[in-house]
Amino acid sequence: MERKTSQRVAIENIFQRENRPLGVEEILKEGREIVESLNQATVYRNLKLLVEKGTLKPISHPVLGILYERTGRGHHHHFHCRICDRVFELPGCMLSETSAAPEGFVTEKHEVFLFGICPACGQQQ
Ligand SMILES: [Zn+2]
Ligand SMILES: [Zn+2]
Numbered sequence: 001m002e003r004k005t006s007q008r009v010a011i012e013n014i015f016q017r018e019n020r021p022l023g024v025e026e027i028l029k030e031g032r033e034i035v036e037s038l039n040q041a042t043v044y045r046n047l048k049l050l051v052e053k054g055t056l057k058p059i060s061h062p063v064l065g066i067l068y069e070r071t072g073r074g075h076h077h078h079f080h081c082r083i084c085d086r087v088f089e090l091p092g093c094m095l096s097e098t099s100a101a102p103e104g105f106v107t108e109k110h111e112v113f114l115f116g117i118c119p120a121c122g123q124q125q
Contacts, residue, residue, distance in 0.1 A: 008046045010034040012055065021059060021069035021078065021087045061087060062113055077111075081118035088118060 014030045015022065024043055031038040047068055050056040056068045063080060067087060077090045097107040117125075 007031070007035050007038055007042055008049060010038070011043065011046050011050065015056065015068075015070050020089060021061075021067040023064055023067050027068075063115075077114060079114040079116065079118070081121055082115060083117055083121040086118060090114070 010031050011027060013034070014027055018026075018030075024040065024047070027047070028038060028040060028043050031043065047056065051058060051068070054071055057071050059067050059069055059078070061067050061078065061080070064085070064087065069089065073089065075093050077093065079088045079090055080086075081088070093112075095110060095112060097110060100110070101107045
């Protein structure tokens with residue numbers, strides 16, 4: 001029981017520290033530095049638990065596949081840096097659903113993924 005809890009807390013801490021959506025591989029890599037016993041099965045099990053708890057939610061990224069992010073931020077868009085491969089949450093939304101689709105289409109939701117170079121990688125160039 002003790003071990004399971006510490007794995008879950010380790011994963012929660014990674015999300016808190018990184019403050020951006022994370023894939024299973026990233027969580028596994030960072031998590032192993034905190035809890036050596038972490039493996040892919042335990043990461044998946046804990047992610048499922050955190051989704052059920054409402055702490056995390058999965059998002060489907062067009063390039064990276066399923067990522068997980070913390071809930072409670074409202075609607076936002078995502079930016080993928082092609083150099084470091086990290087995904088960031090962007091604040092707010094500038095898209096007007098009513099003017100984005102032609103007349104007759106009823107938009108119920110949208111997702112926006114931006115691609116490019118993040119500030120940290122931009123400085124290194
Ligand atoms: Zn970057
Ligand atoms: Zn939006």
